[in-house]
Amino acid sequence: MKILKNVVIVNPGEKPYKGFVTIEKDKFISVSPGDPKSQGIPEEDGCGGWLLPGLVNTHGHAGSSILRGAGDDMALDTWLKTVMWPNESKFTEETVKAATNLAMAEMIKSGTTTFLDMYHLFVDQFAERIADTGLKAVLGRGMIAFGTEEEKQSRLEASKHLIQQFHGSADGRLHIAVTPHAPYTCPPEFMLKAVELALDKNVLFHTHCAETKKEVEEHYSTYGIHPVDHLHKLGAYSGKSLLAHAVHVTEAHIDLFAAHKVSISHNPMSNLKLGSGIAPVAEMIKRKVNVSIGTDSTASNNSLDMVEEMRMAALLPKGRQEDPTVTNADQSFSAATVGGARALHLNKTGMLKPGWFADMILIDPKGLHLQPQSLEKIKSHILYAMKSSDIQSVWIHGKQLLKNRELTTLDEEKIIYEANIQAQKLR
Ligand SMILES: CSC[C@H]1O[C@@H](n2cnc3c(O)ncnc32)[C@H](O)[C@@H]1O
Numbered sequence: 001m002k003i004l005k006n007v008v009i010v011n012p013g014e015k016p017y018k019g020f021v022t023i024e025k026d027k028f029i030s031v032s033p034g035d036p037k038s039q040g041i042p043e044e045d046g047c048g049g050w051l052l053p054g055l056v057n058t059h060g061h062a063g064s065s066i067l068r069g070a071g072d073d074m075a076l077d078t079w080l081k082t083v084m085w086p087n088e089s090k091f092t093e094e095t096v097k098a099a100t101n102l103a104m105a106e107m108i109k110s111g112t113t114t115f116l117d118m119y120h121l122f123v124d125q126f127a128e129r130i131a132d133t134g135l136k137a138v139l140g141r142g143m144i145a146f147g148t149e150e151e152k153q154s155r156l157e158a159s160k161h162l163i164q165q166f167h168g169s170a171d172g173r174l175h176i177a178v179t180p181h182a183p184y185t186c187p188p189e190f191m192l193k194a195v196e197l198a199l200d201k202n203v204l205f206h207t208h209c210a211e212t213k214k215e216v217e218e219h220y221s222t223y224g225i226h227p228v229d230h231l232h233k234l235g236a237y238s239g240k241s242l243l244a245h246a247v248h249v250t251e252a253h254i255d256l257f258a259a260h261k262v263s264i265s266h267n268p269m270s271n272l273k274l275g276s277g278i279a280p281v282a283e284m285i286k287r288k289v290n291v292s293i294g295t296d297s298t299a300s301n302n303s304l305d306m307v308e309e310m311r312m313a314a315l316l317p318k319g320r321q322e323d324p325t326v327t328n329a330d331q332s333f334s335a336a337t338v339g340g341a342r343a344l345h346l347n348k349t350g351m352l353k354p355g356w357f358a359d360m361i362l363i364d365p366k367g368l369h370l371q372p373q374s375l376e377k378i379k380s381h382i383l384y385a386m387k388s389s390d391i392q393s394v395w396i397h398g399k400q401l402l403k404n405r406e407l408t409t410l411d412e413e414k415i416i417y418e419a420n421i422q423a424q425k426l427r
Pocket residue numbers: 061064076080084085088118119120142143144181182208211270296297300
C-alpha cells in the first residue's frame with residue numbers, strides 16, 4: 001500500500017479538487033479530498049501537482065516509428081504505396097524492435113498509459129515485451145489481404161494465435177484485437193472472416209475506415225456501397241467495434257455508430273497532415289457516439305504526443321464549424337482518457353476512482369505557461385496550454401514508469417541509438 005498526497009485530483013466530468021490517492025498493488029483503494037491521516041503507510045508528496053488519469057491512444061502503428069519524416073506532404077494512397085509499403089517490406093525484427101521501443105518510450109514520456117497498436121510484423125515479439133515495459137496495450141495483427149489464399153489464411157491464423165497466446169496476459173495489461181487493415185485492402189470474404197473471428201473470441205474489431213474521399217469513391221465504384229455500410233452489412237458492428245478515422249461519414253452513419261455502440265478513434269493530426277479531411281466529431285459527440293483519440297503513426301503525424309493530439313481534437317471542431325461552443329476542454333479530456341478506455345473495452349480504466357486501475361500521470365504545474373492558476377482553470381490549462389514535458393511521473397497499474405522525467409523500465413539513450421542505427425540501415 002502507498003499514498004500519493006498533496007495533489008490536485010483531475011478527472012473527466014468532475015471539478016478538480018485537492019486531495020490524495022491510496023494505491024494497493026495495481027488499483028486505487030481511495031481517491032479522496034484533503035490530507036491522509038498518517039497510519040504508517042509510505043507517503044509520497046505530490047507537491048501540489050495535478051494528478052490525471054493516464055492518456056489512452058486508441059490508434060497507432062508503433063512498428064513504423066523509425067519512418068518519422070520519411071514521407072511528408074503526401075496524400076494517403078501515394079504515401080502508402082511509395083513510402084510505407086516499400087520501406088516496411090525491408091523491415092527486419094531489429095528494425096521493428098527499435099521502432100516499437102522508440103514508440104513506447106515516447107508514449108510514456110508524453111503521458112500515454114494505454115495504447116492500441118495495429119501492425120503486421122513481429123507482433124508476437126512486441127506482445128512479449130509489453131510484460132516488461134509495464135505499458136497497457138491492445139495489440140492486433142494488421143491484416144492486408146493481398147496474395148494467395150494460403151497467405152490470407154495465415155494472417156487470420158496469426159490473429160487467432162495472438163489471441164490464444166496473449167489475450168489477458170501481462171497481469172491483465174495486454175489484450176488482443178482483430179485488426180484487418182481497411183475495407184480497401186481486405187476483400188469482403190476476408191473481412192467477413194475477420195469479423196467472425198472477433199465475434200467468436202469476443203475481442204475488439206478494429207480497422208481503418210472512411211479515411212479519405214478517394215477511399216469512399218473507389219469503394220462505391222468497386223462495391224457500390226459506402227465502406228461504413230459495407231462493414232455494417234458484414235456484421236462488423238455486432239460486437240465490440242472501433243473504427244479509425246471515420247472522416248468521410250454522413251449523419252446517417254453517425255446514427256448507425258450510436259445505435260450499435262461503435263466507437264471512433266479520431267486522429268486529427270494524421271488526417272490533417274495527409275490532407276484527408278476533418279472528422280465530424282462534434283456531431284458524433286452530440287449524438288452520443290463514443291469518440292476517442294489516436295495519433296496514428298509517427299510516419300503520418302509525426303508525433304505520438306497525446307497532449308498535442310487532445311488539444312487539436314478540442315480546437316478543430318471550433319474552426320470547422322466556425323463556432324467555439326461546439327466542443328469544450330472537458331469533452332476532449334474525456335475522449336483522451338475514459339472515452340479511450342471505453343473504445344478499447346477496457347474495464348476500470350481511464351479515471352481516478354477507488355477500485356479502478358492506478359494508471360495516472362502527475363503534472364508539474366510550475367511552468368510560466370500554466371499561470372495564473374486556480375482550481376477552476378486547471379482543465380483549461382491542461383487542454384489549451386500544457387506541454388507533455390510538464391508530465392513529471394507516470395504510473396500504470398500502480399507501477400511507476402516515469403520518475404522525474406526518467407524512464408524506469410526502458411533505456412532512453414540506447415533506444416535513441418538503436419533507432420538511428422536501424423533508420424540508417426534502411427537508407
Ligand atoms: C497492416 S497494418 C499497418 C499498416 O498500416 C499502414 N498505415 C499506417 N497509417 C495508416 C493510415 O492512416 N491509413 C491507412 N494505412 C495506414 C502502415 O503503412 C502499415 O503498412
